[in-house]
Amino acid sequence: MRVPVDWLREYVAVPADATGVQIAADLVRVGLEEEGLHGGGVTGPLVVGRVLSKEPEPQKNGKTINWCSLDVGEANGTGEPQWVVCGAHNFEVGDLVAVILPGGVLPTPQGPLTVSARKTYGHVSAGMICSERELGLGDDHDGIIVLTRRFAGDEEQLARLVPGADAIPILGLDRQTVEVNVTPDRGYCFSIRGIAREYSHATGAAYTDPVVALAAAAPAANGGGYAVELADEAPIRGRVGCSRYVARIVRGLDVSAPTPGWMKTRLTEAGMRPISLAVDVTNYVMLGLGQPLHAFDLARLGESIVVRRARTGERMTTLDDVDRALSPEDLLITDSGQTPIAIAGVMGGESTEVSSTTTDVLIEAAHFDAVSIARSARRHKLPSEASRRFERGVDPELGPAAAQLAVDLLVRYGGGTADAGVTDVGEAPESSIILMDVGYPTQLVGVDYDRTTVCRMLTEIGCQVIEDGPTLAVTPPSWRPDLRTAPDLVEEVARIDGYDRIPSVVPTPPGGRGLTHGQQVRRLVADVLAGAGLTEIWSAPFVGDARHTALGWAADEARARTVALANPLSDEAPLMRISVLSTMIDALVRNVARGAKDVGLFEIGLVVARDGEQTSAPTEDVGVQPSPEVLAAIHRAVPRQPRHLAILLAGDRDRAGWWGEGRPADVSDVLGLVRSVADALAVPVVLSGSADVMPFHPGRCAAISLADGTLVGHAGELHPKVVAALGLPTRTVAAELDLDVLIAASEDPVAARTLVTSPAAYTDLAVVVDEAVTAGSLEASLGTGAGEMLESITLFDVYRGDQVGPGRKSLAYRLAFRAPDRTLRTEEVSALRDAALASAAADLGATQRT
Known part of the structure; x- marks a missing residue:
């Protein structure tokens, strides 16, 4: 919000010697952050000049310049005409213009520019005739400022336009404008009235509310006003779209009458471009008081105005000449309830625009619902000064005073006559206690x-x-x-x-608090995997049907497990992920494409595990505590989101060097990492081979479970079709575990083992089983039979061949036994080994290889 200091002084007693810097500092004290200071960047000599001659000179580059002589009085020290080169053509001999003489300084984006006499286009140009942009008055750079046109109708200013007179105070360049950042909750500060009130709070300066006098002068509503009906039959969340509508009529208006110079100056300083009297008056009232207004051409209106929601399929053309499809949530101003003539609080319609033939205007000063206006402005991508104020909250009591000020200005400067009839329908919402x-x-x-x-x-x-x-x-x-x-x-x-x-006090944290068990587990898991040489990553949790299909999942089944985003960042990824691997793959592909051939990645993140239909969560206004019923509905609408751990390995796990050849990563590596994580958490896991689950290879995938059979996840080599579809390196291996399951399992206390000093006894056992028997199941059976003195069991050889026959394999294990109180004898170790073999024979049909 740009606040011209001179305008601010009209509402609050700002000291005469107060600078823009001081005013900005005072506003900061009450929470209005300074954005910048404007004005005061032009230093003299900037004077009024009368054009004495204008000689067009075509140039070789196709451009035509004007060699001009100017009467600048005694400002140049000689009284002689000042000769300058000017590239603009919007002026004639006799016009009064703004001329900066050598030694003057102009503000530019690159810094102050000192004007000097210089040779250009074959002439010595002793100064320059200035445009709005060059003086920092606006963005217009198509032509220079013609002072007689700029101040047309302002006799006081016109009387000051004497050749040689200082143009800095005439153009208001000695005035300053303070720009402040208004936060969304302080909508009333989008007006000079609101900023003046805050300045009064900060300094104690006397504040005069302009609305008090205007409200007293505004006539009460009567039956002679223009007919207006509020017919919002589809309020958003029970909030009525328009609670109050004030309408005033001015007849016999001369719309071609010039906007007074002082108003143009204030609008320009506040960051708005003067357009025409009717538009400038509505903008001036909005900036001054904070109430957006709209002017309709009364001759183009029917018998009444009806405020209602848009109907399905309805369209209208707005003032920017765009034909827009309307939403049933859009609040409209309509002609007799039929034709839309404005999107309420956002932008007016082309059909009732004030034009050069307009003589009678209807001024609208309404109070619209903030949520409705905000949604319409974003839906149609139409941010406007009006919508910015409505969506932050406009004073519902402001309508009559704002309409009165607009009527007074139009009557005074446009020569119109105010109708006696006044429309004021609806009631301002009451503030709650x-x-x-x-x-x-x-x-x-x-x-x-x-x-x-x-x-x-x-x-x-x-x-x-x-x-x-x-x-x-x-x-x-x-x-x-x-x-x-x-x-x-x-x-x-x-x-x-x-x-x-408010003193700055460092808070003292209460004792006995720290990381939760889940946080400790996540940190421990990350440390274990990072210590094994893997790199932790984060991937955006958004996917699409194409990724699900590439991973070998049916798209409809995958969608049934996740939720769709209402406003996705990308149309290609409108779903929340159901697997961390599904988004990690992008990081692997990107790293490999950039030359990182040997890659080990892991990620800990949330996935969606929806069970049932996706439901919408209810919404409540910001700043209001939802009821228990609403909170319960919100929780019901949020699907379960377990935390997963995913691992990806590609390329060599053991790299080649002078020590020998490298070794590519395989299933055993990812299974080893899974075991390392489980061992760090002291959670026993069981590996079951030959799991058939996508995106893993059906013959090279293991299911990981807890001892009670609870599934933790899967690990193995990715399916060749998945590797080909996603452009992954050959024989990529991966794992994905439900970390929440491991966290819950690791909450049980771990019993400490007594250190045993007696020596261990080792024995080897080669067992022949069917090819379908997995090493994990055989190991579990041997361990059960071996009993409590079994300390470890390690697979060290696998054999397939003629000695065991077709469809059979031999697995050799080394068993380590240790007694807590003595050295085991040979016969005891043999008995324990035989018991392990008997258990495997009973469970799996195993026989000892001889």
Whole structure:
């Protein structure tokens, strides 16, 4: 929001010697951050000049320049004509223009530019005739400023246009404009009225609310006004789209009448381009008071205005000449309930635009719902100055005063006559009463605020405060829709009293707190895998049907397990992932494509595991505590999101070097990493081979389970079709585990083992089994039979061949036994080995290889 200092002085007693820097600093004290300072960048001599001659001279490059002589009075020290080169053509002999003489300084994006006499186009140009952009008055650079046109109708300014007169005060270049950043909750500060009020809070300067006098002058509603009907039959979340509509009519208006120079200057300083009297007046009122207005050509309207929601399939052409398809959620201003003539609070329609033939105008000053306007502006990609204010909350009591100011200005400068009839339908929504304990600000902020201070601060910002013992009943002012709860009021007390009075105190954390068990597990798992040489990554959790199909999953079945995003970042990835591997693959492909052939990656992240239909969560207004029923509905709509661990290995696991050849990563490597994670968590896991689950190779995939059979995940080599579809390196291996299952299993305390000093006894056992028997199941059976003194069992050889016969294989294990209290004898070890073999024979039909 740009705030011209001269305009600000009209509403609040800013000291005459106050600079833009001081004003900005004062506004910062009440939470309005400074964005910049404008004005004061031009230093003299910038003077009024009268064009004495204009000689066009075509150039070889096709451009025509004008060699001009100017009367600048005694400003050049000689009284002789000043000769300059000018490339613009929008002026004639006799026009008064702004001329900067050698020694003057102009602001530019690159820094101050000092003007000097220089030779150009075969002439010595002693200065230059200036445009709006060159003086920092606007963006117009198509022609120079013709002062007689700029101040047409402003007799006071025209009288000052004497050749040689200082043009800096005439053009307002000695005035400053403060630009502040307005946060979304402070919508009332999108006006000079609101900024003036905040300046008063910051400095104690006397504030005069312009609305008081305007509201007193505004006539009351009567039956003679233009007919308006509020017919919002489809409110959004129960919020009526238009709660109040004020309409005033001005007849006999001369729309070609010039906008007064002072108004043009203020609009330009505030960042808006002057257009025409009717438009400039509505913009001026909006910037001054904060109430957006709209002017309709009364001759193009029917018998009434009806405010309603759009109908299905309805369209309209807006002022920017775009034909727009309307949504049933759009709030419309319609002609007699039929033809749309404006998207309420966003942009007017082409059919009722004020034109050069307009004589009678209808001024609209309405109060629209913030949510409805915000959605329409974003839906149609039509951010406007009006919608910016409506979506942040406009004072519902402001309509009559704003309409009165607009009518007064149009009558004064456009020669029109105000109708006696006044329309004011609907009612402004009442502010709800907020109950707050008088000691709550002290409790929340930590600064001692006594009762008097709290009441004074709240009254100062416009609240009505009723004291009832220790409780305050506070009614916020109509221009503060952001004040809804007691903490909002506390923030205002702290803000007005001064944020600088709040001490900086380092909080002391309470004892006995730290990382949760789940956080500790995640850190431990990451440390184990990083220590094994893998790199942790993060991938965006968004996928599409194409990725599901490439991983070998049916697209409809995969969609049934996830949720679709209402506003995805990419149309190709509109779904939340159901597997961490599905998004990690992109990182592997990218690294390999950039020359990293040997890659080991892991990621810990959330996946979606929906079970049932996807439901929509209800929404509530920001800043309002949802009811228990709404919270329960929100929780029901959120699907289960377990945390997974995924691992990807490609290329060599053992790299080649002077020590010998490298070894490519295979299934045993990823299974070893899985075991390392399980061992670090002290969670026993069981590996079951030959699992058939995509995206893994059906013959090279193991299912990982807990001892009780709970599935943890899968590990193995990716399916060749998946590798080919995604462009992955050949024989890529991977694993994906449900980390939440491991976290829950690791919560049980681990019993410490007593250190045994007796020696271990080792024995080897070669067992022949059918090809279908997995090593994991055989190992489990041998371990069960061997008993409690079995310390470890290790597979060290696998044989297939003539000695065992077709469809059979031999697996050789080394068994280590240790007794806690003695050295085992040979016969005891042999008995334990035989018991292990007997168990495998009974369970799996195993026989000892001889």
